[in-house]
Amino acid sequence: MIVLSSTWRDSKRHLFKFSQEMSRAGSRLDSKKVNSELFTLTYGALVAQLLKDYENIDDVNKQLERMGYNMGIRLIEDFLARTGSGRCYDFRDTAEKIQTGFKIFLGITPTITNWSTAGDEFSLCFESNPLTEFVELPDHCLNLKYCNILTGVLRGACEMVQMEVASWFVQDQLKNDSVTELRVKFIKRLEDAIPAGED
Amino acid sequence: MKQQGLDSKADPTGEGVQSLFEYLHAEMVTYVLSKADNDKEEELSRLEWMGYSVGYRIIERLSREWSRFKDELDIIKFICTDFWSTLYHKQIDNLRTNHHGIYMLQDNEFRLLANIGSKGSKQYLRESPRLLAFSCGLLRGSLANLGAVSTVTAEISALPSCIFHIKVQRM
Amino acid sequence: MTIHNLYIFSRNGTLLYYSEWNRLNKSGITMEEEAKLMYGMLFSIKSFVSKISPLDPKEGFLYYKTSKYTLHYLETPSGLKFVLNTDNGAQNIRGLLQQLYSQVYLEYVVKNPLCQLNEPIQSELFKQKVDALIKHSQYF
Numbered sequence: 001m002i003v004l005s006s007t008w009r010d011s012k013r014h015l016f017k018f019s020q021e022m023s024r025a026g027s028r029l030d031s032k033k034v035n036s037e038l039f040t041l042t043y044g045a046l047v048a049q050l051l052k053d054y055e056n057i058d059d060v061n062k063q064l065e066r067m068g069y070n071m072g073i074r075l076i077e078d079f080l081a082r083t084g085s086g087r088c089y090d091f092r093d094t095a096e097k098i099q100t101g102f103k104i105f106l107g108i109t110p111t112i113t114n115w116s117t118a119g120d121e122f123s124l125c126f127e128s129n130p131l132t133e134f135v136e137l138p139d140h141c142l143n144l145k146y147c148n149i150l151t152g153v154l155r156g157a158c159e160m161v162q163m164e165v166a167s168w169f170v171q172d173q174l175k176n177d178s179v180t181e182l183r184v185k186f187i188k189r190l191e192d193a194i195p196a197g198e199d
Numbered sequence: 200m201k202q203q204g205l206d207s208k209a210d211p212t213g214e215g216v217q218s219l220f221e222y223l224h225a226e227m228v229t230y231v232l233s234k235a236d237n238d239k240e241e242e243l244s245r246l247e248w249m250g251y252s253v254g255y256r257i258i259e260r261l262s263r264e265w266s267r268f269k270d271e272l273d274i275i276k277f278i279c280t281d282f283w284s285t286l287y288h289k290q291i292d293n294l295r296t297n298h299h300g301i302y303m304l305q306d307n308e309f310r311l312l313a314n315i316g317s318k319g320s321k322q323y324l325r326e327s328p329r330l331l332a333f334s335c336g337l338l339r340g341s342l343a344n345l346g347a348v349s350t351v352t353a354e355i356s357a358l359p360s361c362i363f364h365i366k367v368q369r370m
Numbered sequence: 371m372t373i374h375n376l377y378i379f380s381r382n383g384t385l386l387y388y389s390e391w392n393r394l395n396k397s398g399i400t401m402e403e404e405a406k407l408m409y410g411m412l413f414s415i416k417s418f419v420s421k422i423s424p425l426d427p428k429e430g431f432l433y434y435k436t437s438k439y440t441l442h443y444l445e446t447p448s449g450l451k452f453v454l455n456t457d458n459g460a461q462n463i464r465g466l467l468q469q470l471y472s473q474v475y476l477e478y479v480v481k482n483p484l485c486q487l488n489e490p491i492q493s494e495l496f497k498q499k500v501d502a503l504i505k506h507s508q509y510f
Contacts, residue, residue: 032213045249081472225483317495
């Protein structure tokens, strides 16, 4: 039973003021779990809305990537401020930082694997993925890259730390692969802009 | 090889995923407004609808282990306390009702407005309603699943506080 | 101790924010020119410092000191540049610059969906929080 810290009544209305501590004993909800589900469900609602708004599924994939990019340019600041990390030494360092990012923001640790011999490409493998927790792809959506927002996030975040990368899904659990595999490729280092009048 | 799956040591409070939600929400608002031709109201209804579908589902996870609520006021009190503090870090500050299906929920520092507006300033007042449409839908969807069909609107008179008006339809 | 003024530059040199507290001398040029000169100077010092460094420069340029004041510099890996001028009593204030980034810029610019990144910061809440952080710091 809820106990109200103070209640009073005027002629017509009731006013309840809630104290900070009040909650049913033992009913504390698992905040982390609920917020993770809030994110998952919200992302699902967004994908559903995009599928309504666009006739072409490729356009949905593109839009998800664009939105991811815009999230990425903010997320990178959040990541840098939280972790205090400096610039990457090499692409292996980048891979580990991306892995840490998944841990911080999605609570999962994808495996880093399948390095190319040149060291400019690797895969992130997800055995579980909160984005797709409640999802089954209907038959008419087989071209949908449900998690495509992640490719945009990586592009935006890396661009802000002077790195151009490309990424794409090579396996997808929603399409009955045993894992979800995201391939990440280093394209080039972006140079600092030189102020006018200098060279 | 490192163990996969939900790693409980990382982000124990869920702070990371909460930030992630905020960035996603901001992008959804931008997207919906970019679709707007002239009729902003109609476009915000897309956000409201997305919120509704999320609210309808998430409330099941929040309230499933609890016995049925005693009455409508009991549902509203649950929304004001546990529901609100789980999603928005704090409880509703004031609840008013006429005991005939109308409720006013006042949050003096609503989470999605907290980083935007300073007290006593009118800056961003005009743009802020777009940041509440999703939350209105979330509230309406949650109530609908608990059996209270309603309309929900939000009112901002001074950031970062806001009031959610709930009007429950009586059969 | 005294804090004189603060500049925040974006990665491509736009002056995002300027504020001053105890600045007695004006430069006598417009803010726009001053910002351009400041950014150009920082850019040159940075590239000179790393070019001339006999060892791996790691973080590179951190501050310079004159007989009257010290200019403290923090650049994030994302290229944001925080510049704080203080008197010479205030040393090692890197922590304060970090706080400006992680507690004020992140919270009130990055997490404000109504603020565009890379544009001069208009948010009044941000201004208030910067002011409060500086005035409550032990260096003020």
